[in-house]
Amino acid sequence: MAEVLVLVDHVDGEVKKVTYELLTAARELGEPSAVVVGSPGTAGKVKESLASYGAAKVYVAESDDAGSYLVTPKVDALAALVEQASPAAVVVAASAEGKEVSGRLAIRIGSGLLYDVVDVNSDGTTEQSIFGGAFSVKAKVAKGTPVISVRPGSVEATQADGAAAEETVELPAVDPAKAAKITGIEPVVGGDRPELTEASIVVSGGRGVGSAEKFEVIEKLADSLGAAVGASRAAVDSGYYPAQFQVGQTGKTVSPQLYVALGISGAIQHRAGMQTSKTIVAVNKDPEAPIFEIADFGVVGDLFNVAPQLTEAIAARKG
Numbered sequence: 001m002a003e004v005l006v007l008v009d010h011v012d013g014e015v016k017k018v019t020y021e022l023l024t025a026a027r028e029l030g031e032p033s034a035v036v037v038g039s040p041g042t043a044g045k046v047k048e049s050l051a052s053y054g055a056a057k058v059y060v061a062e063s064d065d066a067g068s069y070l071v072t073p074k075v076d077a078l079a080a081l082v083e084q085a086s087p088a089a090v091v092v093a094a095s096a097e098g099k100e101v102s103g104r105l106a107i108r109i110g111s112g113l114l115y116d117v118v119d120v121n122s123d124g125t126t127e128q129s130i131f132g133g134a135f136s137v138k139a140k141v142a143k144g145t146p147v148i149s150v151r152p153g154s155v156e157a158t159q160a161d162g163a164a165a166e167e168t169v170e171l172p173a174v175d176p177a178k179a180a181k182i183t184g185i186e187p188v189v190g191g192d193r194p195e196l197t198e199a200s201i202v203v204s205g206g207r208g209v210g211s212a213e214k215f216e217v218i219e220k221l222a223d224s225l226g227a228a229v230g231a232s233r234a235a236v237d238s239g240y241y242p243a244q245f246q247v248g249q250t251g252k253t254v255s256p257q258l259y260v261a262l263g264i265s266g267a268i269q270h271r272a273g274m275q276t277s278k279t280i281v282a283v284n285k286d287p288e289a290p291i292f293e294i295a296d297f298g299v300v301g302d303l304f305n306v307a308p309q310l311t312e313a314i315a316a317r318k319g
């Protein structure tokens with residue numbers, strides 16, 4: 001069976017959910033081999049979970065450098081493996097970092113990049129959602145080793161047995177003059193809430209929330225659901241919520257099981273970041289708001305009336 005390389009997305013050996021989605025997508029194309037790039041000892045922490053999502057092999061590219069540089073060691077490791085293993089494809093998360101890795105890799109190996117795909121088919125074609133989700137495109141790389149970046153949350157991860165046979169990859173030393181180095185990692189605001197692009201539920205507020213203080217209503221609803229909090233650009237630009245939580249064309253792309261939009265009109269640039277959510281619930285006091293065109297469930301009403309009732313009802317259900 002053809003080998004498919006999957007770049008493991010992890011933070012200090014803690015595997016991100018999207019990795020399991022990538023392994024699941026890769027199984028459509030062949031036999032997945034996970035590629036772990038990080039500080040010494042990383043592979044030991046992640047191997048077992050990679051095996052349970054079907055990784056037949058685990059390529060281990062570890063060095064002190066790999067832990068302290070951003071994308072360079074990942075691109076180096078993948079490029080070396082493409083040369084060595086001639087895989088059928090390379091699959092990477094369409095996260096901020098994954099997008100950069102996939103772009104650089106495609107250039108390095110002289111191949112085509114299928115960017116931000118939402119589904120992978122066994123014939124090698126992929127689906128992309130474009131123009132804010134207005135169109136779906138089917139595309140395939142005709143030459144070279146396809147590099148595929150998959151949107152987090154768009155593929156449902158399913159388990160499968162994999163042998164996870166370890167193989168070491170020698171990494172070239174990083175040239176500090178040419179690579180971005182990590183100088184420090186600080187926890188982002190957001191407390192115990194799930195990371196926005198990884199969350200299975202996202203509750204977002206827009207300009208309709210009206211102020212930073214009132215965003216508490218959105219946070220309370222999010223916390224009752226164990227959700228991440230998102231915001232429209234208008235809410236961010238108005239200073240209601242930090243920019244790292246912006247959803248949309250110039251913010252994060254999310255594809256959760258449930259997306260709740262409160263006080264968001266549904267501009268095309270916002271839709272671009274959330275339209276592939278599995279179920280969309282919108283609360284807006286304007287019955288003509290475009291968000292209702294894509295909502296599975298809509299409530300025409302004041303969010304300050306609806307959201308607290310929802311929070312209370314969810315709390316009551318939890319008992």
Ligand code: FAD
Binds near residue numbers: 249250264283302
């Ligand atoms: P508005 O459009 O002002 O909508 C507010 C909504 O709240 C209205 O529908 C109103 O009826 C409703 N409302 C008001 N009060 C209440 C209440 N009490 N209860 C219920 N409903 C209420 N936008 C993004 O979101 N993300 C992006 O990444 C992004 N990128 C962009 C990139 C470019 C190049 C450009 C040009 C624009 C971009 N935008 C982006 C901006 C986008 O065009 C919209 O301006 C923005 O999404 C609007 O945000 P909003 O829906 O919160 O605000």
